[in-house]
Amino acid sequence: MTDVLNATKITKRFGGLVAVHDVDFTIPEGSIVSLIGPNGAGKTTFFNIIAGIYDPTAGSIDFHGENMIARARRAWLEPFLWLTPPAILLLITLAISTSGNQVLTGLGIVFTILTLLGSMVTGVSRPLAYQRAIRRFGIFRSARPNDMVVAGLGRTFQNIRLFANMTAMDNVLVGMHSRLKTTWIDALLSTPRDRREEKTSRVRANELLTLVGLKGRGDVVAKNLPYGDQRRLEIARALASDPKLLLLDEPTAGMNPNETANLTRLIGRLRSELGLTVLLIEHDMRVVMGISDRVTVLDHGERIAEGTPDEVRRDPKVIEAYLGTPPA
Amino acid sequence: MTTVAVAGRRSNPASRFLRIAFFAVVAIVIYQLVLFIALQQTWLVGTSALPADQAFPVAVQQTINALSIGAIYALIALGYTMVYGIIELINFAHGDVFMVGAFLSMFVTLGIFGQTVGVSVTDIPFLILLLASALIIVMPLTGLLNVTIERIFYRPFRGGSRLAPLITAVGVSFILQNLALVFVGSGDRGAPQVFPLEWQIKFGEAKISVLSIFIFALAVSLMVALNLFVNKTRLGRAMRATAQDQQAASLMGVDLNQTIALTFLLGGALAGAAGVVWGLRFGYVRQDLGFNAGLKSFTSAVLGGIGNINGAALGGFFIGFTENLASALGFSRWSEFLVFLILTFVLIFRPTGILGQQLGDRA
Known part of the structure; x- marks a missing residue:
């Protein structure tokens, strides 16, 4: 079974606050994986990094084997790269214009403008070939949310949007x-x-x-x-x-037990009927323990446990994170 | 609260269109009656009061004038309202894009066709060729100008402070005005009124200029096309979604850069069309044209409910009629006073404008 998503050593700092620290995370294809943790553990931050909203401070994420998300490198160079071909043409045109040939000069101007438009259109639409090409120049721009959707990621929101x-x-x-x-x-x-x-x-x-x-x-x-x-x-x-991968951010928040049960069944059906892989953030432990294949627990931005629901439930670190240190 | 009404309106676009057309006709008829009666009042217009048989044709002609002026304001106002709807930026440079459009149109008629006076009434095919090429050349150029402005001056500020791009917009407005000053100089430049002004249709005693009808028809067809685009197509849907929630739209796969660029393109193209008809209608272009016309169009957009496409169109016609009423009764110096007085009162009693704020919301 291949991995849909493979995150390595993801770190995100907001100023002095380390929201996510050195988290490794993989989602095997066709599985339902849950991410749990106490409030403020960095779950939603991690989710938002996967969705392409935040760039990580360090680490990278492969989506279906393609490196999509990492810290941007030399992104400021990109517009200059667009300007290079028209600039070269402009210089050639200037050189021609000194010879006084008006037809050639006119053609040069037309081609310069067309190239400028062409490179701007390419830069805005960012086809895959273009993205690979600029990586050759050492330029890497982390995927934006819409790029992730094109690559095959869908999500819902904690507060309905x-x-x-x-x-x-x-x-x-x-x-x-x-x-x-x-x-x-x-x-x-x-x-x-x-x-x-x-x-x-x-x-x-x-x-x-x-x-x-x-x-x-x-x-x-x-x-x-x-x-x-x-x-x-x-x-x-x-x-x-x-x-290919569906991110659900607290899908049962604010639902009554009946609605919750229906939704849990629906998530199960999504996998069996549509063959989806699901990443779930959820507070309702009955939902999490009921349908997950693997559970990852975050606390204070670090991964403290990972395993099947049963393993996680018995993990002393998890119990400590949720209930506090037992009295000596 | 508007569940039933909204669902009902949506189900039948044809009846919705008929209802809008009906209200428009009623409004126009009422305006004519008001003007017709006002023109006869000695206490209002003094010695220039007209007897009933002369007042009627004047009222008809003035109404048509009001429609054509209103159409120009509405076309510009659409650009303001669309941009505000999608990125909540008041694009002060928009009026100047309109000015550039007016100059470009002048260059096309003078430079390419060498036409300095009106085309003869008998030479309609040439007139059509002239107008069509002016529109086809000017609209994409002003659209691209607007996109370029967004790319260079507004995009770097996206997601940051709202004030920074606002001030930048004022700056871009000055840049465009001063560039025009450098290239074409100050003062009025005569734009060729290629549309034959003597081409009129007799309606009883009244002489209705075909130019005014042309301007009105052009504006209305562009507005209908825009409405269809925004409400019926995939890219229009993306625009509406972006206007409502940018981040959610981008997480659903909508490319924000593309969608925002498209909005600027459409707005700029409409301003270009307004620029073309401005030259035909008034016969002059100036480098500071965009300031005055832009301000009034912005007022139209606010009046109708900024962010609301139908509202901008309504507001444009509203301002056109108000100005016309003032000038037809001999108070043209007071027209701007009246326009902004009305704006103030609308905003006091209905801060969201006449139709309320929402891009693409079915008014």
Whole structure:
């Protein structure tokens, strides 16, 4: 079994505060892995590093064997690299213009502008080939959240962060954004490709809404859904990007026991039916112990235990972290 | 609280459009009546009061004028409101992008076509060619200018303080004005009014200029296109999502840099279109044009509810009508006073503007 995600020696400092210290972490494909720890243990910080929100102070993360996240190196060089080809062309154009040939000079100016536009477009859209190319110059820019989604990572939030004024359907379609191909030109001309894609994406969104139990509620504006349904909608939206790894940040927070049981079943189904790998942050120990294959415990930013739920439950360090030192 | 209403509106776009059109027609008719009656009042307009048979055509003509001025303000206001909606920045340089658009349009008609006077009414194909090429050349250029401004001057501040990019925007506004000063000098520059001004349609006694109708139609079709883009397409959806929650949108796979650049591109292109019609309508361009027009368009955006696309359009027409009312009754010196007076009162009693704030929210 290969690893979906492989984090080595992740450290994150905020000024003097060490939020995460030297954490190693792997997630085998097809497993459900939980991350637990007392409040302030650095769970969410670690989560946010994986999602690409924070760059780690040290360490790196491989996602499906590709190094995605690490401390940025010489990122300031990147814009200068974009300017190099047009600058060379500009110099050539200047050299030509001294000869007085107006046609060639005009051509030179046109090519310079085109190259400038081209390199800016490449720099903004960052295709994979471009990213590999700039690494050759020793430039590494850590993946941004949207790059991680493209690579196959979906997530939900501890506090619900739906697009409150958009319908449930639109929320799911935003989740699908990175998988859709139509450009604004397609949309403008309403090409067959655009219409086909719009149709298939709506069908797919309906399937996802059905999967999480929101069948037929696609037209309801997100903020008008009941709390439990909003949580489900967040999962549907995360699934829409076709992730390989799903990060769930306290998915059962604020739910009653019945809703919690339903959601636990849903998470189990996500793995069995969609073949997803799941990383779970959760406070409800019944959920964690019930469905996890592996559990990792963080305290004060350090990994204090790792193993199967049973092993972790009996680990003296874990008991100490949660309950304090037993009286001598 | 608006569950039913929102869901109901969404289900039938055609009836929504008809309702908007109906309200627009009612508003225009009411404005005409007000103007028609006001023009006859001696206590209001003094010796220039008109008898009823003369007041009517004047009221009709002035209404059409108001529509065309309002359309220009609305086109510029859309750029302000979209940018505010997506990154909460008041892009003070936007008015100057409009000014650059007006100059570029002048260069296209004078420089490329060498047209200095109005095209003959009989030569409509040439007129269409001229206007189409002006729009096709100017709109992408101003759009790209706006994107470049964002890339260089605003993006480095993203995620930091709100004030820094705001001050930078003021700076960019001065840079553009002074660049224009260097390249084209100060004072009015005559822009060729290629659209034949004598081309009019008779409506009873009233003579309605086709130019005004053209400006209005162009603006409305651009607004409809923008609305469809924002509400129906994948990239528009990404824009709405980014406006609501940037970080969540980026965690759902939306590329913020691309989406924000696209917003600036669209805003700049609309300002470019406004620049093209400005030259046609007023026949002059100045380097400080962007300040005045920009301020009034910004007012329109705030009036309609900043961040709200439909609100900006409504606000633009509202300001156009207000200004027109003042000048038609002979108080043009008071028009700006009136505009900002209304703005103040709207903001006191309804701080979120007429339609409320929300990019892409179905007003």
